[in-house]
Amino acid sequence: MAVNKKAPVINNIPYEEFKDNETLEQLIQELNAGGVNVCVAPLDKLIDWGRSNSLWPLTFATSCCGIEFMAVAAARYDMARFGFEITRNSPRQADVILVNGTITTKMAPVLKRLYDQMADPKYVVAIGGCAISGGPFAKSYHVVKGVDKILPVDVYCPGCPPRPESFLYGMMQLQRKVLVENFFVTTNRKEHDPYDKAMDEQYVELLNAQEKA
Amino acid sequence: MSNQIIPVVVAAADLHQHLATLKGEGYDFLELLTGVDWGEEGLGVVYSLTKTSDGTMTHVKSVCADRENPYIDSVTDLWDVANIYEREVFDFYGIKFLGHPDMRRVFLREDWQGYPLRKDYDESSNSDICLEAEPISDMAVKYTIKGDGTLHEERTPIFTDDDYVVNIGPQHPSTHGVLHFRTALDGERITKIDPHLGYIHRGIEKLSEGYTYPQTLALTDRMDYLGAMQTRHALCMCIEQAMGVEVSDRVKVIRTIMDELQRIDSHLLFFSCLAQDLGATTAFLYGFRDREEILKIFEKTTGGRLIINYNMIGGVAHDLHPDFVKDVHAFIDHMRSKKVGLKEYHDIFTGNVIFQTRAKGVGVLTKEQVISYGCTGGTGRASGWHNDLRKLRPYAAYDRVKFNEITFDEGDSFARYMVRMKEIEESLSIIEQLIDNIPEGSIQEKMKPIIKVPEGIYYSAVEGSRGILGVYLESKGDKSPYRLHYRSTGLPLVAVMDTACRGSLIADLITIGGTVDYIVPDVDR
Numbered sequence A: 001m002a003v004n005k006k007a008p009v010i011n012n013i014p015y016e017e018f019k020d021n022e023t024l025e026q027l028i029q030e031l032n033a034g035g036v037n038v039c040v041a042p043l044d045k046l047i048d049w050g051r052s053n054s055l056w057p058l059t060f061a062t063s064c065c066g067i068e069f070m071a072v073a074a075a076r077y078d079m080a081r082f083g084f085e086i087t088r089n090s091p092r093q094a095d096v097i098l099v100n101g102t103i104t105t106k107m108a109p110v111l112k113r114l115y116d117q118m119a120d121p122k123y124v125v126a127i128g129g130c131a132i133s134g135g136p137f138a139k140s141y142h143v144v145k146g147v148d149k150i151l152p153v154d155v156y157c158p159g160c161p162p163r164p165e166s167f168l169y170g171m172m173q174l175q176r177k178v179l180v181e182n183f184f185v186t187t188n189r190k191e192h193d194p195y196d197k198a199m200d201e202q203y204v205e206l207l208n209a210q211e212k213a
Numbered sequence B: 001m002s003n004q005i006i007p008v009v010v011a012a013a014d015l016h017q018h019l020a021t022l023k024g025e026g027y028d029f030l031e032l033l034t035g036v037d038w039g040e041e042g043l044g045v046v047y048s049l050t051k052t053s054d055g056t057m058t059h060v061k062s063v064c065a066d067r068e069n070p071y072i073d074s075v076t077d078l079w080d081v082a083n084i085y086e087r088e089v090f091d092f093y094g095i096k097f098l099g100h101p102d103m104r105r106v107f108l109r110e111d112w113q114g115y116p117l118r119k120d121y122d123e124s125s126n127s128d129i130c131l132e133a134e135p136i137s138d139m140a141v142k143y144t145i146k147g148d149g150t151l152h153e154e155r156t157p158i159f160t161d162d163d164y165v166v167n168i169g170p171q172h173p174s175t176h177g178v179l180h181f182r183t184a185l186d187g188e189r190i191t192k193i194d195p196h197l198g199y200i201h202r203g204i205e206k207l208s209e210g211y212t213y214p215q216t217l218a219l220t221d222r223m224d225y226l227g228a229m230q231t232r233h234a235l236c237m238c239i240e241q242a243m244g245v246e247v248s249d250r251v252k253v254i255r256t257i258m259d260e261l262q263r264i265d266s267h268l269l270f271f272s273c274l275a276q277d278l279g280a281t282t283a284f285l286y287g288f289r290d291r292e293e294i295l296k297i298f299e300k301t302t303g304g305r306l307i308i309n310y311n312m313i314g315g316v317a318h319d320l321h322p323d324f325v326k327d328v329h330a331f332i333d334h335m336r337s338k339k340v341g342l343k344e345y346h347d348i349f350t351g352n353v354i355f356q357t358r359a360k361g362v363g364v365l366t367k368e369q370v371i372s373y374g375c376t377g378g379t380g381r382a383s384g385w386h387n388d389l390r391k392l393r394p395y396a397a398y399d400r401v402k403f404n405e406i407t408f409d410e411g412d413s414f415a416r417y418m419v420r421m422k423e424i425e426e427s428l429s430i431i432e433q434l435i436d437n438i439p440e441g442s443i444q445e446k447m448k449p450i451i452k453v454p455e456g457i458y459y460s461a462v463e464g465s466r467g468i469l470g471v472y473l474e475s476k477g478d479k480s481p482y483r484l485h486y487r488s489t490g491l492p493l494v495a496v497m498d499t500a501c502r503g504s505l506i507a508d509l510i511t512i513g514g515t516v517d518y519i520v521p522d523v524d525r
């Protein structure tokens, strides 16, 4: 018997008022198609509820959007209300990286390294035109035209800079995405398992190739 | 008043001598150093010098005709700031400065091909995504000329084998943006800092060369976003004066008020971030709470909070919101009230003994040093240098208001902090003098549909939130600029970090970096 995933509900905004519900529904359908384990499903629900309400962002900002991000974290907009509690200065402790601002050619390897240093499960939100597509600097010789060229982006949050409300909306979209995930089966296994059979085989192949050479 | 400049052309061989003489005559501040590609004529540099005594300027131009192997004498021995300016020109134009102690790239990766601001730069010579870590050389390069006219390259290590080098940045919450300091330590004491910039170099100057004048305006707000009004003001003013357009009195007053609001905005953010970096989270929240009030005022009139897009060539984009005067009064009262506003900042942070011990006597800069390094704005004034353009070369409506130029003599981090706090009060008083009698008039002069600036070189500057913000504009009479160069307020401030931090504890780097107050996208452009 399968327990089906349902549409995610979060406290702050009713489901119908979100845009782009289709993407989520598609995601749910895909997950349901595989069937869900009866024992793990309720646990999954509990853990996802917890995770979605404590997404801690990395303090990462390169330019203007970062200042708006600080405003979101500060008194008036106070993102702690929604569980984005505090920003973490170390990528090892962060759940989500908000790419605030322009990413340049020189910054790209650094950003990639930061992302690699984060522990799974991890998410990426592209904030502002620059992070989405290069924005006003798309014609420049030194700007990466969208972070999705180097990182897998979960939520795009347009604006130049996005208003604080829009930041929060984007973060809530991420919360909903987290809510529908199957934590036990897929999400905590995004990284390659070092003891994976396929990896073993690859390794043996490599060894053989080296021996031959 | 025209802002056209006609530089004195000096042959490369006599340049150093000529500049040294000018320095002896009292032109002791190198305000700007602009590399330009004049095509057939060759590559070259324009030096803009200022007398600190009365603010008069002079400009010197030098050209090297050989595009393949251009070189000019370095003036790093005359002005310390020339070090980073010349590295910038080398990075973008490939001009080698003879005798410069450290001729490396400063913004672009060391394996970058070509010099992007040259007119014949091929955009396809570098891929825009490069995921291998960048190579960072440990060797400083010095070029000198040999007897037979060829260049001699001399390499010296930047750090010695015994140096313990710590990387701070590019991703570090206290560098205020993405900036990389390679810091050599002796125990906990800093012995040397080697700054690496360009992590947010967006190529704004090159982009502007392909845009029409109104389009170039769009990029200014995104450079120093805490001086958005002022940067845009500087560019608009430069274009207007070049075209001989006189804006109405109303526009002048509106621009002045907006500039001052922006300055308060910037200083509040300075206060908040400094407090946050030193661990005082409550003070951070207070600062941001009050900053929101300014953003609300901006938003009502302009529609934008951070990126405002308000000044236009020949005026401003929208008339003031009906609530503007009322809101500004409320804000002034709020900041000055006995319970909240500035009073609260001083109670919670200025008097705090931890902050005082961490700031007093830390990172001292002398007046000679700040002039030589070109550190304008609050950092310069904290060391006793009177460099406020609003007093020296008044523009907009600054000639009709009374205010004090705040200076201190200590030159330490605490003085730099106090300058800004006091400047908030001065800005409030400037706004107060203007707000109740904003003259009537049009908010936008009639401009031609296609704006063309007459041929020539122009320079205008305003007092930005953190120093002199200049715009160098060279036009060939087209609808886009031939060369547009900004005097970044932050670049000299980053350059001075090495001097300011030497001998201090590594923890003091945070205090010093916070109080000199640079904004990295403005440094990198």
Ligand code: SF4
Binding pocket: A063, A064, A065, A066, A100, A101, A102, A127, A128, A129, A130, A131, A135, A136, A159, A160, A161, A162, B222, B307
């Ligand atoms: S999207 Fe706009 S506000 Fe955000 S970093 Fe880019 S230019 Fe700045």
